[in-house]
Amino acid sequence: MPNYNAELRDLDSTANEFTLKCLRFTVIAFAFVWLLTMINVFIVDKILMTVVFVVSSVIMLLPSLICRFVGAKRRWVKYMILFSITLAATLIGCALSFHSVLMFALPLIFASQYSKRKVIYYTYGLIVIGIFISVMGSYFFGVADANMIILTNNSTDFYIDPQTGHLNDVPVNPNPWLTLPRYFVLPRCLILLVFVPVISNISKNIADTAVRTANLVHESETDKMTHFYNKGKYEQMLKSYYPDLSTVAVIFWDVNNLKNTNDTYGHIYGDFLITSIADIIRSRTDDTHKTYRVGGDEFVMIVENPAPGEAEMIAEQCNELIAARNKSSNFPISVSVGYSVGPGSRITTLIHEADSLMYAAKKASKMTRG
Numbered sequence: 001m002p003n004y005n006a007e008l009r010d011l012d013s014t015a016n017e018f019t020l021k022c023l024r025f026t027v028i029a030f031a032f033v034w035l036l037t038m039i040n041v042f043i044v045d046k047i048l049m050t051v052v053f054v055v056s057s058v059i060m061l062l063p064s065l066i067c068r069f070v071g072a073k074r075r076w077v078k079y080m081i082l083f084s085i086t087l088a089a090t091l092i093g094c095a096l097s098f099h100s101v102l103m104f105a106l107p108l109i110f111a112s113q114y115s116k117r118k119v120i121y122y123t124y125g126l127i128v129i130g131i132f133i134s135v136m137g138s139y140f141f142g143v144a145d146a147n148m149i150i151l152t153n154n155s156t157d158f159y160i161d162p163q164t165g166h167l168n169d170v171p172v173n174p175n176p177w178l179t180l181p182r183y184f185v186l187p188r189c190l191i192l193l194v195f196v197p198v199i200s201n202i203s204k205n206i207a208d209t210a211v212r213t214a215n216l217v218h219e220s221e222t223d224k225m226t227h228f229y230n231k232g233k234y235e236q237m238l239k240s241y242y243p244d245l246s247t248v249a250v251i252f253w254d255v256n257n258l259k260n261t262n263d264t265y266g267h268i269y270g271d272f273l274i275t276s277i278a279d280i281i282r283s284r285t286d287d288t289h290k291t292y293r294v295g296g297d298e299f300v301m302i303v304e305n306p307a308p309g310e311a312e313m314i315a316e317q318c319n320e321l322i323a324a325r326n327k328s329s330n331f332p333i334s335v336s337v338g339y340s341v342g343p344g345s346r347i348t349t350l351i352h353e354a355d356s357l358m359y360a361a362k363k364a365s366k367m368t369r370g
């Protein structure tokens with residue numbers, strides 16, 4: 001069966017790589033905004049904009065630098081990336097206030113790519129903290145939002161004297177530490193909270209799709225009787241994977257007396273021979289020792305970068321397991337085996353050598369029995 005946890009980890013790794021690309025693009029877009037500010041297209045304090053641009057860019061690019069050394073597959077990487085995005089959004093919000101209010105939607109959108117819902121809840125928790133810091137920081141240190149200062153929601157006529165065209169006197173916010181969380185932090189957090197179930201459902205659908213896809217791929221690549229990889233997968237790996245390995249070991253097994261068993265006892269017993277041999281070979285099968293059923297009674301194991309003598313050891317261990325099983329069975333099984341070791345670039349030649357040695361062993365076994 002496919003390893004669904006591995007599939008979901010691969011999904012998260014792909015999401016990490018995509019998010020890192022988006023962060024780099026965000027830095028480029030922010031650089032364009034900074035440049036427009038420097039040439040007076042935007043009316044923002046240039047020193048403030050420069051400081052925010054430099055620091056937030058470092059924060060957003062730091063995950064890419066870290067992932068160059070540790071890779072994007074570590075489980076904690078997604079939490080680091082989402083923390084960096086939220087931290088950068090918080091810093092930008094502290095300085096630019098209402099200009100950057102939509103920045104806090106970005107971490108939630110990125111979080112929707114991941115397979116675990118707890119990532120979304122983690123991100124939303126960071127956003128709530130970030131919104132509070134950005135609102136208070138923008139009020140005291142950043143670009144002023146007039147609504148925060150005068151704390152009103154009246155129409156334009158309320159502020160402008162129609163006779164003079166000047167601003168009327170309006171009361172200044174008397175207690176920002178009480179009013180700003182109530183009128184600015186809470187509404188923004190509630191608005192983003194509405195997105196959480198939608199994004200959570202999107203995340204679940206992505207994970208479910210990845211699992212379904214993995215299941216379909218697994219079924220298309222797997223022999224139904226033995227659950228080993230089938231010949232199609234075998235031929236694909238010969239072309240696209242094994243030639244790039246420095247060393248491989250090819251081990252061929254062929255079930256002895258399958259035709260006679262089918263003719264004498266029926267195909268049920270023939271299938272019993274095949275599955276019995278498969279169970280023994282499976283004991284040595286893993287991610288670097290992949291086994292393929294390439295014919296009715298033929299199995300191939302290809303070992304990636306084997307240790308010296310490993311191919312011979314695997315063949316001998318399987319023979320020992322077969323001999324031990326036959327001691328307590330009324331229906332003995334036997335196989336012929338051949339193996340070859342060499343560079344992955346010679347995989348086709350190695351297969352031919354192992355196959356020839358296996359048939360030579362099969363011929364010798366028949367002569368011995370005869």
